[in-house]
Amino acid sequence: MTSTRAVSPPVQVTVADDRTINVDTVGTLCLDTLVYLHNSKFTRRIYISNVYIVPGLSVTLLSLAKLIQAGNTVRFEDNLWTVTRGKRRCPVLQAFEHNGVYAVATPEHQFRTAVVHAFAAAVQHESLMQAHRRLGHLNYDDCRHLALGTAVTDVNIARGPAPGKCTACALAKATIAHAPSRRTTDTTAAAAVCHVDLSGLVAKSYHGSLYYMVAVWRGYVKVYGLKTKNDATARTNDFLRFIERQASVPVSEIKVIRTDGGTEFRNQDFRRLVGAEGVRHQHTTRYRSRQNGVAERAIRTLTEMAAAMMIEARLPHYLWEDALQHAAYIRNRVPKRGQSQSPHQHLFGSTPNLSKLPVFGQSMAVRTPEEVRRKHFRFYGRGAVGAFVGFNEDTKGYKVYVPGYGRPIKETTDVIVLDTLLYDEIVLDDDASPPPEGGGEDDHQADELVDEAAIALPSSNGRDPSRMRDVTAILRDTSLPKAVVDAANGTPALTDRRRSERISAREITTSFLCLAELIREPLNMVEARRSPQWEQWRQAITVEIAALKANNPFTLIDLPPGAHVLNNTVQFRLKTGPDGKIVQYKARVCARGDLQIYMVDYIETHAPVADLVCVRVFFVLAAKLQTTIRQGDVPAAHLKADVKETIYVRQVKEFEEPGQEHKVWELNKALYGLKQAGRQRNIEIDNYLRGYGLKPSNGDACLYHMLIGGGLLLVCLYVDDILVAHTDQEQVLRLMTGLSMSSRISCFAAVSNTIT
Incomplete structure (x- = not known):
């Protein structure tokens, strides 16, 4: 009560139990009410005058008739009535029906209701958070619908305010924040940002670059080739100096340099550069490169343009850097959508002229300088045919790729543009x-x-x-x-x-x-299974494993604790005859030599192999001396050589010994794929040939020679193949017999085809 006054004579008030009470005091009541409007909740403070103060009455009673007489409007809706006042009909008081009585909504009433609901939930029903956890962290709305519906029974959730965020759900259901679809900064702020990004690793370009960097400012793109990532700082400095000297817009307009979070930008040299320039360095968060979307988009655009030009021109891949720079040259001179000026014109103030722009890869007749022509090409024509690969902004002329003598890329103005591409x-x-x-x-x-x-x-x-x-x-x-x-x-x-x-x-x-x-040779077991010839390949694997067992190169044992074990792989090959027809499907089980550990699984690995020139020399000598040539093959050549180290290899998957799938191979002899397999095999054959009296030549250790029987005996080794030549066929047969007995070399026959 804010104010009171005495009433004389006293007023008699009859209450619900028919008692009559004398009231001698009247006052003004200050009441805080809750009003719900448009799904929102507001607190109103109202003052009610001529309120009788009745001793012993525990509740405050309002008379609707008195409220209407005071100029208010009362509106009934379902279980709610609302008192409004004024021309705008603003609600000032609301009452909700409860057990046949309308109770005015007040902050205290809301607090008491929440306490009652919490108490009821503790006594009779579970809370929404408990149901959420019990139902596998189901979302709150589905939990409520489940309790109210008939899909399940005995799920009772107490009414009350919604609980806060579930920590477990926040950790388990964390999602990536969506990048904004539109620019979040105004045009002025965006124009002050220079975007820089790096891409690679790429096969080495003609200029020696393995990476490339783009710098984008106000739509203008500059591409730099990098030999290492550490060159990024120097190239960024070059871009700032380029803008400072060449652009009509001052470099002081660059306020921010935005990069990704790579160490090529987050290092002491780059911090020193931005500090000297007085610009801010912004970098993206981890794994959020799209925050530097301008540079990312520029890289994609230029890469796709360069790839399309390279595909059409069919030029060597090492010209990718020139293709990228030419793509940037074009993009800088083409206005963007919705703009009338190109980035080049906007930044440098000059209108580009593209009337003399050839197609990338277009043929050009390039004049050979007279000094070079007289020295090397005096009796050739005065020009050579090349392909246009761009412009050099530092040189006034074309960049032309001319395959053949000297440096492939030449910069010249002495060209005649032809109507075709170089490789049309x-x-x-x-x-x-x-x-x-x-x-x-x-x-x-x-x-x-x-x-x-x-x-x-x-x-x-x-x-x-x-x-x-x-x-x-x-x-x-x-x-x-x-x-x-x-x-x-x-x-x-x-x-x-x-x-x-x-x-x-x-x-x-x-x-x-x-x-x-x-018919294509599978690269691995997965491709072999998908191949239409899988049955043939499967049979080849079975034959290979049977051949391994026949040579006894391994023993099946349980893997010792702590031992290093190698995986295996299967290589597939089609063996064809001289006419190109398929003769045999071959599979070779190899150990994963790349997993071998030095000084544990191997020590020395060098094994000589005959050079192709050496093979040609062998045939030249054989033809000159009119000798008889025989070719021998070593079935499972590497399986004949012993190994000194203890090596364990897993069995081929799906081809294990039944009932012994958990065991591994302990190698008794070398296996294809081992780093030392070729060396061990070569040592055995070399020992036999030297014992026979043959000597390796000084030029190639795989070409052996010996004077015997009035002629020259020649032997050439190439991996698992051996060539023998002599004018006397008896000498050839004698050596072949010895090799067959010592090294199990078989299949001696006339030479049908060679690798030369």
């Missing part, structure tokens, strides 16, 4: 005049080889990069003269040659490619 087609001139008289035998041989290579070159009907790579591989592997390689690469031929009389057979290349793709 490869055409060897068949209309040239015959070679001049007196030409040497080597020139004629090179001319014939060029004719043969022309058959394997791709046709001009399509652009298949795989075919182009196949041609390059053919030219490389066959060690043709440089004239042939230059001709295939598009450089001028060394000599004029006669018109080829051979039938053009460019379709043969495609046919061979199709045959090669019919």
Whole structure:
């Protein structure tokens, strides 16, 4: 009560039990009420005048008639009535029906209700948090619906306020905060941020770079190739100096440099750089590189552009850095969506001119400098064909990739732009005049080889990069003269040659490619199971394991405690005959030598293998001396050699010994894949050949020779194959018999095909 006054004479008041009480005091009541409006809760303070103070009455009673007479409006809704006042009908008091009586909502009433509900929950029902935990941390709403519905019984949840966040749920159900779909800073603040990011590791570029870095400011992108990540600080400094000297916008407009959290940016040198420049360094949180989304998007855009250009041009992969820089050159001169100026014009104030922009990879006739031509190419043409790979902003000219002699990338202005890409087609001139008289035998041989290579070159009907790579591989592997390689690469031929009389057979290349793709050698056991030839491969594995057991290279034992054990892998190979048909499906069980520990599983590993030049020398000598040649094969060659170390290898999965799946192999002899297997095998054969009287040559330890029976006995070793040659076939048979008995070399026969 805020104020009271006496009433004379006293007023008689009749209460519910028919008692009459004399009231002699009237006052003004200050009442705090709770009003619920639009799903929100408000507290109102109202003053009610002419309130009778009745001694002994434990509750306060309000008369609706008196409230209406005082100018208020009363509205009834379901179990609620609301008292409003004024033109806006603002609610000032609300009462809820309870047991036939309307009770005014007050803060004290709410507190008492919460206490009662909590007490009732403790006595009769479980709390919402208890139900949440008992039901496997089910969300609160589903817990309530479960208690109110009929899907289950005896789930009683007490009414009351919702509990706070569950700590266990917060830890177990933590999610990634979604990145904003729109910029969260205004345009002015965003224009002051320079975004820098690094990407790699990539195969080494022509310029020696393994990584590349992009710096983005106001839409302008600059690409830098990096040899190491530590170069990021220096390249960032170069970008700031570039903007300072070249841009019409002052570098002081850069207020923030934003990077990811990599150590190439979070180091002392980078902190010293940003400190000297007076800019802030912002970095992303861990594993949240999208916080630097501008740089991330620039990397993706440039990478996709460069990849598309490289695919179309079919240039070597080591030109990726030039493709990236050319992509950045183009993006800087193209306005973004919704803008009328390009980033280059906005930053430097000049309108770019793209009228002389060639297609990346477009053919260009490049003039050879006179000084170089006189020294190396005096009788060639004055130019060479190359491919456009971009502009150098530090040099006034084109960057042109010219395969062949000298440095492949040349910077020059002496070019003639052609209408095709460099590798659109490869055409060897068949209309040239015959070679001049007196030409040497080597020139004629090179001319014939060029004719043969022309058959394997791709046709001009399509652009298949795989075919182009196949041609390059053919030219490389066959060690043709440089004239042939230059001709295939598009450089001028060394000599004029006669018109080829051979039938053009460019379709043969495609046919061979199709045959090669019919059956593919699996790379691992998973691919073998998915292969249509799985039954053949499974049989090959069974045969291989049976061969292993026949040679007794291992013993099945329980793995000793603490012993180091190696895993195994299976290699698959198709063995073909001279006509290219499949002769045998072969599987080879190998130990995982990459898991061997030095000084535990092995010590020395070197094993000599005959060089291809040595093999060619063997055949040259055999042909010159008109000898008989026999080729021997060592079945399971490495399994014949003993091992000194104790090595344990697991059994092949799904091919274990029944009932002994838990056991491992203790190797008695070497196994394919071991680091020392080749060495041990070579030592055994070398000891026998030296004991026979053969001596290794000084040029190659795998080529043995011996004068016997009036002729030269030659032996060449190549892994598990051996070649024997002598003019007297009896000498060959004698050595073959000895090798068969000592090293179990078999399958001696005439040479059908070789690796050369």
